Amino acid sequence: MGTLAVHGFAARPPAPGLPVGAWLQQAIDRFVAAGLAPGTRLFCPLDPRSLDDATVPARLAALAVRHGLPAGDLVLELSGAQQKLSPALVHRLAECNLRVALAGFGCGCGEMECLSGASPDYLTLDPHFTTGIAGNTRAQAVVAKLIGLGHALGVPAIATGVTTEADFRMLRELGCNMAEGDLIGGAAAMPGATGSVTLAKRLGRGAAIPPRIADLMMAVEPLSAHDTLTDVVGRFRQGVQLGLLPVVDEAGRVLGAVFERDLRTYLFSDFGAALIENRGLRRSVADLIRPCPVAEATAAIEAIVESYMVAPDARGLVLTQDGRLAGMMSSHNVLQLTSERAVADARDRNPLTALPGNASIRRYLSRSGVGTPHTVIFFDFDNFKAFNDAYGFAEGDRVILHFADVLKAAGRDHGGFVSHVGGDDFFACFPLEEAAADLVTRRLLHAFRLRAEAHYSPEHRIAGGFRGKDRYGEQRFFPLIRAAAVLLHLPAERPEVDPDAIVAALAHGKSAAKASVEGLHRISLEMLLGGQRTQGAEWPTTGRQGPRSGFVAEPRAPYFAPAAARAH
Template identity: 30%
Template sequence: MTGRAAAVEAGLLRRYASDQLLTLAKAVMENAFQPIVEVQTGAVFGHEALMRGQERIGFETPLDLLDQAESAGQLLALEQMLTSRALAKFASLPDHAHYTLFLNLDHRLIAHGDTLVEGLLTHLRAAAIAPSSVCFELSERSDNTSHADFSRLVTRLRSAGFKLAIDDFGIGHGEMKLLCDYPVDYLKVDRHFIHQLDHNPRKRHLVKNIVQTAHVLGVRVIAEGIETEGEFVTCRDMGVDLVQGWHIARPTPHLSELKPAYPHLKEAGPLRRVGQSLDEILIRREVETLPAVYENDSIETVFDLFRRNPRQSFFPVLNANGEPRGIIHELHLKEYIYQPFGRDLLKNKVYERSISHFVERAPVVGLDADADRLMSIFANMEGSDCVLLTENLRYAGVISAASLIRIINEKQLKNAQDQNPLTGLPGNRAIRDFMQQAGRDSDGARHFCYCDFDNFKPFNDHYGFHLGDHAISLFAALMRRYFFSADVFLGHVGGDDFFIGLTDWTREELTEILDRLLSDFHGDVVELYAPEDRQQGRIRGEDRNGVERDFPLMRCSIGVLELPKGLVIDDVSRLSAEIATLKKSAKDSEAGLYVSTIRPPQA
C-alpha cells in the first residue's frame, strides 16, 4: 500500500471511529505494562499501564485517540474501559499484591472524578486489590491545579487510599506548586533531564537537588526514560529511588515477558564506596523500629497504640504495601481525645475522618543513605520528629535527632585518621593523589581550584574559634551542595584552605557554579558578624605582623588552574606551584575568582 493510500485509509478509519469510537476501541485497544524498578536491588516495584493499538483504527498516538474521545463525549467511558482492563491484567500478575499499578489521569476527567473513583473502587473490590496498590500519575503537561475540582479530587483519592505521582516533572505547569501544596507520593523526573545525564553537569546539579527536595518532603523519586547504563548509574548515585525506561525493560502487552527482577541493574557501574558501607552500619545500629499503623486501620487502633506506648508521641503510618506515608502525631488527635464525644465523632462514618486525614509528612530515606545526606535532609525539614527509613522502599524504622547526632559523631571519630575532623573532607595526601591521577589523565579538561578565605584571621581572633570553625564548616557544606557528582573531588587542605578538583567540566560550567558558591558563602558568613560590624562592613584587629587596623568582612577567593584536554603533567610539585601563584590574583580580583590555563609547550 502506498503512503497516500495508507493516509486515506487512516482518515476513513478516524471518521468512522468518531461514531463508533468506544466499540472499536474495545476491539483493538490493549494495555502494555512497563516495569518500574527499585534502583538498589533491580526488583520490580510496579508497572505503568500504557495504551497500545490505537494505530489500528487510524490514530497515530494514544493522545490523538484521547482527544477524539473527548470531542465525541466518550473520554470517560474510554478511560473506564481501559482502566478496568489494566486492573484485570494487573490482578493476574503473580504476587500482584506486592506491586503498584501506575495509571495516567487525564486532566479533562477531573470534573468526573467522583464517577471515576467510584468505578475504580468497584473494580478493586471485585479483584481484591487494595487502593494503595494503585497510583494515579498527574501529568504537569496540563495545568491540573487550576481546575476548580482538583483539590477535592485529590482529597477524595487520598482518603480512598490511592497513591499519587507527579508525571513529567520539570517541563510542565506548576509542578513546584503541586509538590508543595499536595500530598504526593512519587515524583517522576521527565526524560529531558535524564537524557545523557552522566555527561551533563548542569543536569546532574538539577536532578541532585530535585532528589534532595523530594526526600525532605517524604516523596520518592522515579527517573523516566533511562536508556543507557551511564544514565542509570548516575541516577543511582544521586539517590533516585526508582527507574523506568528501555535500559530496564520495554513496555509489553504480554505478561509472560514481565520479570520480577532485572539482575543486570545490580551489576551496573562501580561498587559502592566504603564510606557508604560504614554509614549504613552506623545508621542500622541506631534505627528504632517503632510499631506502625496502616492508613486503612481504624482510629481506635491508633488510640490503642498510644495507650500502650504512653511515652511515644507519634507513630509511622504505612500503606497496604508497607511504604511509609508519614506519621500520625498525638497532637492532631488531642482535640478529639479531650472533647466530649470527640472519639465517637471520629468513628462516625458520616464525619469521615480516617487515619489518612491526620497523616503528617516526614522525610523518607533509604537505610543505605550516607549520614551526611541524612543530616542534611533532617536539618531542612523544620519541625520534623524523625526521618523515616526504608529498605527496598518498605518501612524499616525511624531515626531521631538524638540518634542522628550519635551517628555523625561516631562517623567522625572513625574517619578521623583519613579525613579532616571538622569538615569530614579528605586531607593533603588524598588531594595530592587526585592531582597526580588527574594530571596523567588527558582525555578531558581538568580544573584544580584552591579556595582561601580572605580576612579569616581577624574574624577568628575577634569572635573566637567556635565561630571560625562554623565558617569553615559552612563553606564545606556549600561545597558539598554545589559539587556532588562522581567527577568532582573535594578536599580540605587545612584551616580555611580548601581544594576542589574536577574532570570533564567546561570553564563556563565551573565558573557559573563557583560564582554561586562564592555568593552564597558571602551572604551566609556575614550573618556570623555582630549587627554593628555588619553595618560598618569591617572589624578592628591585628594583622600577621601584630599591627592593629581595620579589616573588611570575610569572603572567599578561588584560584582555578585549568589543564586543557590532551595535556599530561606528571609533576605534582609543578601543579602545586602553579596553583600557589594564582592565590594572589584571586585575592586581588573584584569577584574573588581567577582562572588561568596551563598551555602545552609549543612544537
C-alpha cells in the same frame, strides 16, 4: 546494581484512537493476569483533561476493583504539561482511594501547588533531569533538592529515563526511591501475554543500609490504617520516644504518621477513654494520618539529612528500604549524623582553597561508573618552588588561590568535580568527550598563566623569569609559573577501571606533562588497561599545604555543586 525489588509496572500511553477506558481496562487485565506479588502497583499516565468530569475518579476506582486490582494499587500519573494541575483534583482522586503521581515533576504547571496543597503519592522526575546525571553536577544539585523536598513531605521520588548504571547509582545516592528506563527493562519486561498495552518495570534501589545508619536507626512497630483509635492511644501511653508512629499499608509502604500531639485530648484528659468510645466522633487512624519526613535508608547520608532538615516541624525521620518501612531515626540521631558529616567534610577539605581533598577524589572515581564519558585531569605547577623561595609563601598562597578560582569556574561551566590534592597539585573530572575536555584544559591553563604573571615583578615578566638557586643550590634560570596537566579520557563504553590504577597513571604522567612544551600529557585507556603504569596509587608526599597521602575511602564525596528507580 544489586538485587532490585519490583515496586510496580508503568503502562505505556494508549495508542492513537484507543479510548482511555478501554486502554486502562486492558492495562489492568494484563497486570492482574501476571500474578504479581501483593502490593505491586500499576502506574498509568493519564491526561488531566480526561478527569474534568467529577464522576470519572469513582468510575476508575470501580473499574480497577471490578477487574481484580485494589484501587490503592492503581497510580494515575498526571502531568502539568497540557493543563495546570490543581490540588482539588488530587484530593478528589485520593477520596476514591486512587494514588496520584505528579509526572514530569519540575517541568509542568501547577506541580508545586499540588505538592503544597494536597498529598500526592509520588513525584516522577522528568528525564530532562535524570538522563546523564552521573556526569552533571548541576543536575545533581537540582535533583537532590527536588527529592529532599518530596521526602520532607513524605512523598517518594521516581526517576524516569534511566539508561546507564552510572546514572542509576547517582540517583540512588541522591535518595531517589525508584527508577524506570531502558537500564531497568523496556516495554517487553512485563511478564504475561502480548497485547496492545505494554508495561515496563519500575524497580527498587537494590542497596544495603550503611552500617552507620543501621547503628542510629531504631526498630518501630508501625500502625495500620485499620487500627482503632484505642490501639493508637494505647501505643502512645506505653511510651513512644519519638512523638509519632508511622502508618503503613498491607505491603509495608509508609502512608504517613500519627503524631502524639494530635492525640493529647485523649492521652491527658480524664475523659479520654470516654471520648474514644463515643461513636459520635467517628475518628479512625486514617483521619489522623499526616505527612512526615521519609528518606531511603540506603541513600547517601547527605540525602537522608536533607530530608529531615527541610521538613516543617520534624519530630523524627522515617526510614524505608525498597519502599517499605525499615525503621526510624530520632531528631537527636539525625543531628548527630549531621555533625559527623560536617566534621568529616571539614577534615577532607583543604584549609586554603576549601576544595575537597583526597578522600572525595577516590569516592568520586569509585562511583563514576560506565555509561557516561569522563575526562580525568591532574594538575601540577611548574617552577613553583623557586617562586615561593623568591617571593615568599604568602604570595605563593595567592597563586594557588588564583588557580583554584580558575578551576572552580571550569567546574561551574561544565558540571565537573574539582579537588585540591595538596600543595600545588589539583584534580578535576569533567563529563566531557576527549576533544571537548582537551579544549577546556587548554583554556584553563592559559587563563591561569595570565593570572600567574601578575604576581611577578615587571622585570621578571619582561625577562620571562628570573635567576635563582635550585634545590641543589645551583644558580639557574626559572621561567614563569605555569600549570601542567595529565589527561585520561574514560569513554562511556569501557570496562570498569580500578580507581587506584587511575591515580597511579596520573601521578606517573606528571613528569611527562612538565617536560612537554604545551604542558599537556595524555594517557590512553588502552595503555592503562595494558598495565603501562607505575605500581601504587599515591600522589607525591611533599607540599607545604599538608601531606599528599594516597586516596583514602570516606563515606562522602563532595561535589562542586553540592547535593543535597522505579527501582528502590
